[in-house]
Amino acid sequence: MNVILILIILSLGIALFFLGGFIWSVRSGQFDDTCTPSMRVLADEDHAKPFPNSTKNTKAT
Amino acid sequence: MSLAASQNISAVASSPARSVQAETFKYDNAIVRAFAIATVVWGLVGMTAGLLCAVQLFFPGANLDFQFITFGRLRPLHTNAVIFAFVGNGMFMGIYYSLQRLCKARMFSDFVSWFHFWGWQAIIVSAALTLPLGLTTSKEYAELEWPIKIAITVVWVAFTINLIGTILRRREKHMYVAIWFYIATALTVAVLHLTNSMVIPAGWFKSYSMYAGVQDALVQWWYGHNAVAFFLTTPYLGMMYYFLPKAANRPVFSYRLSIIHFWALIFVYIWAGPHHLLYTALPDWAQSLGMVFSLMLIAPSWGGMLNGLLTLRGAWDKVRQDPMLKFMVVAITAYGMATLEGPTLAIKSVNSLSHYTDWTIAHVHTGALGWNGFLTFSVLYWIFPRLYNTRLYSIKLANYHFWIALLGMMFYVVPMYVAGVTEGLMWKQFTADGFLQYPNFLETVVQIVPMYKLRAIGGTLYIAGVWLMVYNLYRTAKSGVFVKETEAQAVPFRREHAPVERGPHWIHRWLEAKPLTFTVLSVLAILIGGMVEIIPMYLVKENVPTISSVKPYTPLELLGRDIYIREGCVGCHSQMVRPFRSETERYGEYSKAGEFVYDHPFLWGSKRTGPDLHREGGKYPDAWHYNHLENPRSTSPGSIMPNYPWLLSQKLDTTSLPARIQALRKIGVPYPDGFENGPAQKDLQEQSEKIVANLKTGSITANDNREIIAVIAYLQRLGTDIKAAPPVATPPATVQPTAELDSHGQDARATTTAAK
Numbered sequence: 158m159n160v161i162l163i164l165i166i167l168s169l170g171i172a173l174f175f176l177g178g179f180i181w182s183v184r185s186g187q188f189d190d191t192c193t194p195s196m197r198v199l200a201d202e203d204h205a206k207p208f209p210n211s212t213k214n215t216k217a218t
Numbered sequence: 219m220s221l222a223a224s225q226n227i228s229a230v231a232s233s234p235a236r237s238v239q240a241e242t243f244k245y246d247n248a249i250v251r252a253f254a255i256a257t258v259v260w261g262l263v264g265m266t267a268g269l270l271c272a273v274q275l276f277f278p279g280a281n282l283d284f285q286f287i288t289f290g291r292l293r294p295l296h297t298n299a300v301i302f303a304f305v306g307n308g309m310f311m312g313i314y315y316s317l318q319r320l321c322k323a324r325m326f327s328d329f330v331s332w333f334h335f336w337g338w339q340a341i342i343v344s345a346a347l348t349l350p351l352g353l354t355t356s357k358e359y360a361e362l363e364w365p366i367k368i369a370i371t372v373v374w375v376a377f378t379i380n381l382i383g384t385i386l387r388r389r390e391k392h393m394y395v396a397i398w399f400y401i402a403t404a405l406t407v408a409v410l411h412l413t414n415s416m417v418i419p420a421g422w423f424k425s426y427s428m429y430a431g432v433q434d435a436l437v438q439w440w441y442g443h444n445a446v447a448f449f450l451t452t453p454y455l456g457m458m459y460y461f462l463p464k465a466a467n468r469p470v471f472s473y474r475l476s477i478i479h480f481w482a483l484i485f486v487y488i489w490a491g492p493h494h495l496l497y498t499a500l501p502d503w504a505q506s507l508g509m510v511f512s513l514m515l516i517a518p519s520w521g522g523m524l525n526g527l528l529t530l531r532g533a534w535d536k537v538r539q540d541p542m543l544k545f546m547v548v549a550i551t552a553y554g555m556a557t558l559e560g561p562t563l564a565i566k567s568v569n570s571l572s573h574y575t576d577w578t579i580a581h582v583h584t585g586a587l588g589w590n591g592f593l594t595f596s597v598l599y600w601i602f603p604r605l606y607n608t609r610l611y612s613i614k615l616a617n618y619h620f621w622i623a624l625l626g627m628m629f630y631v632v633p634m635y636v637a638g639v640t641e642g643l644m645w646k647q648f649t650a651d652g653f654l655q656y657p658n659f660l661e662t663v664v665q666i667v668p669m670y671k672l673r674a675i676g677g678t679l680y681i682a683g684v685w686l687m688v689y690n691l692y693r694t695a696k697s698g699v700f701v702k703e704t705e706a707q708a709v710p711f712r713r714e715h716a717p718v719e720r721g722p723h724w725i726h727r728w729l730e731a732k733p734l735t736f737t738v739l740s741v742l743a744i745l746i747g748g749m750v751e752i753i754p755m756y757l758v759k760e761n762v763p764t765i766s767s768v769k770p771y772t773p774l775e776l777l778g779r780d781i782y783i784r785e786g787c788v789g790c791h792s793q794m795v796r797p798f799r800s801e802t803e804r805y806g807e808y809s810k811a812g813e814f815v816y817d818h819p820f821l822w823g824s825k826r827t828g829p830d831l832h833r834e835g836g837k838y839p840d841a842w843h844y845n846h847l848e849n850p851r852s853t854s855p856g857s858i859m860p861n862y863p864w865l866l867s868q869k870l871d872t873t874s875l876p877a878r879i880q881a882l883r884k885i886g887v888p889y890p891d892g893f894e895n896g897p898a899q900k901d902l903q904e905q906s907e908k909i910v911a912n913l914k915t916g917s918i919t920a921n922d923n924r925e926i927i928a929v930i931a932y933l934q935r936l937g938t939d940i941k942a943a944p945p946v947a948t949p950p951a952t953v954q955p956t957a958e959l960d961s962h963g964q965d966a967r968a969t970t971t972a973a974k
Contacts, residue, residue, distance in 0.1 A: 160433035161504060164440050167413060168488045171406055175484050178401075187393060188477060194392045195469035195476075198460065201319055201706065 241710060244703035245318045249331045251605050253311035256339060260307055262684055264299030269677045271296050276670040278860045285864045286350040290786025294361040295349040301359060303342045305450055308594040312457035313400050315601060320397055322390045322708035326383025330376050337373035341366060352784035353423040357438050357819055359445050360414050364425045367415045378404040391711040395476045399456030402484050406448040414441035420881035421874055428885050431814025432499045435822055439494035447487040454593050458526055461597050465542050471528035475521055482518035486511055493564035497796040499811035512564030519557030526550040541616035545596035552588025574792055574826040577638025580631050587627045595687060602691045608698025615690045623683035629676025637669035646800040654803050659829040664856045764812030767942035770887045773875055773902040778932030781925055792823035793832040806833035813940060816887050828859060835938035840909050841916020843930045865926040905931055
């Protein structure tokens, strides 16, 4: 069952990589602001015509 | 949220860099459209293949006795097509669309984008060609043979470079949570794919897994489980966190929760793989570890699901009006259902009932049809009008699609639950006298055939819905003008940001300029090299049999096993008798790890549409197998197994034998030196003649060089080694596999082997 060691090492490697990513992201201030990022996503509207939310069950063209 | 408010937010966000001039750039929409079209096309192909599989399960003649579309070969085509072609392209569509906008940057390189696109489509086409031909490794969701595996690696690296490159060149300092999900996808899938693809080639389209038996099983399900986690789940969660707020036009319920969702999921998911191997020969502590981590997964999964659903708080009126949101809500609900059910199935006592049954099929289709399917449809309905700068052609049609798809899903999943529980209970049912109530496996099959019919209706409905979507999207595209690129402006968040030079050495310069990326790529390269070097050496010494009577397959059995792999028998027949009384009564002695040391790859299977075959050897005469393979209903009335007439007519290809023996020897199977140059062929001939003689006693005249002879040899060998008595104490330095097989039992062979 030595292969289980390989898998554990690989899994730990992946986990450590992401742990590093987590530490980096906290230190570099990625999560200092947990409010505006969620709203900023909505800011870039890159389409001309709005999605026809208001028209109910009708052909929109 | 009003447009004015949105602009305020961008102004606030970019205020620290006010002094820097805003840059104008263009989002690449062409690549998004390409992936979107590929998603729809391959989705239809994959689902149709699935429907054909479903029909064959109650009407085996639906393959028209045509080997290339028989269930065993079609099933991997279906799973690969829906996972890697439909969801794969869907994921790339979502990532290429959202990543550019989240990073406020065009994709890193147009060339890499198109290389990625065409490379991925070429891989899918090669899969669609090779799998029906029976070119398969038989390892679930990793069936493609080694040249295609290498191509996958190359294309995946291209995708990763494109992803990381775009992130490094982003103009938005904060990495939105979706980006983290994308990074996790790219990196983890690479490691999983490489680890599970360690094979030794034996010709251009044949290879053997470097791992054997229980080790191969563990690697495979470490891969298999995490493929579900990091291919089907994380990229789609990233898409959920982008497209749901966009469609609802309100921020995600709790951004903080989404961050916790990501990090918790990443750290827990990777350890849950062993839950696919409960009650097998895997060490008990590993099984318990897998079970505990599986249960822990409920927390982050449900956190994410609730975060998604609560995003719609106060916006449920939009769900009523917007089909895109309807699809999204069902997708998130299905995610919640599947991630509650998954951990439940990972509990050992539940698993003892559910494993190998259609319950698993129901579970994966809740995820595939509900989570991945509905979310993909949702994103497609959202993206198409935007790509074409128009409105969706018909909301009414999209609503029809929604209800038809939902109905289709119910017609699929509910019968499969009923079938799964029915099978599980019938297999385990004892009479008051302590005998199996349904000793004939066929009784349990016949019982659930009506459920298989209902399932096919569900699948048909689901596909009909997709066709409605195709028409709707086509008309949408027709009504608008494709926007190849979208212009955008943003202020870079750092001064040193400079466009990458496009000289002949731009890759090198880029790497030098990015020590982090360079390090990551170097580590990856070293990892690959190291694994190729170390794993075979490391594992070979472990392949010393723990049960001394277990011997390598004879040449004829080896070729028979390769045909068994080619025909995808493992799709319906497990080779793992679990240590339950109901199973040892039905099949015989439970399976032991030491019995599989020469199994490259392992063939334990994950589904029992037919009975387990691990103790098949010696149960029936050769003639029974011959008749059964020619027409299963001649020996087992009501069987849903396909006919295999081509095994009777096709000549056994023995030219590949030396390459196969050499390959297996390299990974530790103790065939003596020079065995493949003469002795193996002689041995094969003798064993064939023996089987032909046996068939004659069953009044069957067969040619000794047909494929069916090899298959019979393999089936008669299965699980018989441990019956050899007394076991020899000395390690088998040399092995001369012989053809002592007889049709009625393994005693003759076993005695001979033991004597050696």
